[in-house]
Amino acid sequence: MVVDNMGLDHVAIKVRDIERTVEFYTDVLNMAVSDRIGDAVAFLRTPAVAEQSDHHEMNITQYSDEELELLEERGELELDLHQFEEDLPEDGPPMLPTTGPIYHIAFEVPDYEAITDAAEALEERNHPIYRGPGRHGPGNNIFLYFPDPDGYPIELTAKMEETPEVGGRPPKRWPQTPETWNVWRKADNLE
Ligand SMILES: [Fe+2]
Structure with missing residues (x-):
């Protein structure tokens, strides 16, 4: 091994529209912008479930113009998140509709009520919900999955x-x- 001890610190994703993404993570998930680099990068921190708050848990980077052109060629520039929601199989495991390498990004909330409240608030916003609320076997954790503006499942x-x-x-x-x-x-009865 090269390290004795470590923890997961932050995740960095590329996005189609950084302003739309920053708005989603701040408005829907109550995150805050810690810093920005030019127009292309934003560092976001979560509201502290833990006692301390680090500078960032997410790094959001805008795709370059060349990368956006490539997405357009592939027909992936505009995403219809509700279409993904419809494409989910009724049966089977909670597979999430992402073809990218990031399967999902998980944030910890305090309790079950926070999850049901979030599900209700997302429904009020007409925001797609992929799966949940439910409870995983491994980890025994309660879950709710929904997409960010680029389709990254949260x-x-x-x-x-x-x-x-x-x-x-x-x-x-x-x-x-x-x-x-x-x-x-x-x-x-899920209660
Ligand atoms: Fe997970």
Whole structure:
């Protein structure tokens, strides 16, 4: 190994329209801009679920004009997020409609109520919801998935199982079933 200890610090994504993206993360997810570089880069921090707040957890970078042209050639410049929502299979695991390498970006919220409140508020905004609220098997965490303006799926998650280095349960291999992804899938009453 090259390091003894570390944690996940921030994620950096490229976006089609940086102003639209900054507006989404600040207005919908209550993040704040810590700094910007020119017109092309923004550093965003989350409202602190944790005690301390770092300078940024996200780095948003505007695609260059050449990259935007490439997206246009591929017919991927404009995204219809509601169309992705319709394309999701009814059955099966909570696969998210992204063809890019980033499958989703998860933010921790305090509790189940924060997740149901978010789901309601997204519905009021007519913003697509991909999956949830539900509860994953591995991690036992509650989830809600929805897209950002570029279609990057955002996960809000709460109550993840703690897995201490010392004294935690041993890893197990879960079956490849929809219930592994959402243990509530068959529940009649989600309350
Ligand atoms: Fe996740």
